[in-house]
Amino acid sequence: MVPARFFVTYQGRIVSALPVTPSVDAPARRPGTLVAAIGVAVVAALASILNGIMIATGGTELVRDLLVKAGMPPEMSDGDLELAVQLVGYESLDDFVGTFEMRGYLAVAAGAALLVFALLMRKAATWARTLVTVASLGTILFSIVIVGDETTGMMAGLAMLTILGSVLAIVLTWLPANGRYAKTA
Numbered sequence: 001m002v003p004a005r006f007f008v009t010y011q012g013r014i015v016s017a018l019p020v021t022p023s024v025d026a027p028a029r030r031p032g033t034l035v036a037a038i039g040v041a042v043v044a045a046l047a048s049i050l051n052g053i054m055i056a057t058g059g060t061e062l063v064r065d066l067l068v069k070a071g072m073p074p075e076m077s078d079g080d081l082e083l084a085v086q087l088v089g090y091e092s093l094d095d096f097v098g099t100f101e102m103r104g105y106l107a108v109a110a111g112a113a114l115l116v117f118a119l120l121m122r123k124a125a126t127w128a129r130t131l132v133t134v135a136s137l138g139t140i141l142f143s144i145v146i147v148g149d150e151t152t153g154m155m156a157g158l159a160m161l162t163i164l165g166s167v168l169a170i171v172l173t174w175l176p177a178n179g180r181y182a183k184t185a
Contacts, residue, residue, distance in 0.1 A: 044165025056104025
């Protein structure tokens with residue numbers, strides 16, 4: 001039985017069981033999981049972009065630092081540096097520097113894509129969440145390449161931050177609350 005307070009009466013007769021004032025549904029609030037997914041994806045993207053810029057602009061000094069870290073003397077001449085690079089397995093110093101520049105460009109491109117798609121994910125559309133996932137996988141792949149080869153401590157730290165942030169972004173992106181929000185937004 002419905003309580004009497006839900007009925008509208010007029011001169012003793014029941015006119016309606018609905019309230020007189022229309023109810024306006026409040027817009028759905030963005031879930032915290034979506035806000036967290038966007039935030040984590042942006043942090044991972046910025047770490048990837050910063051790491052890529054450091055690698056791409058490192059040049060000969062980055063190669064020298066890596067070889068010194070590997071045990072070479074810090075006061076190497078350019079001829080010694082060229083010989084050391086050939087001993088590592090590259091044909092020339094330019095080839096070694098070019099390899100690092102390409103890794104840097106790939107990390108910047110994947111990070112930029114993740115940043116753009118994360119910012120487009122505000123309404124949790126399925127296409128945006130899918131593109132965030134694909135871009136996150138790209139940043140993970142390039143970060144694993146960076147960590148797995150010659151690297152400095154800063155490069156490895158930023159790559160690990162990118163990997164952790166990208167994995168977390170993928171998980172947070174596909175939580176059920178985000179899907180429900182996408183249907184209402």
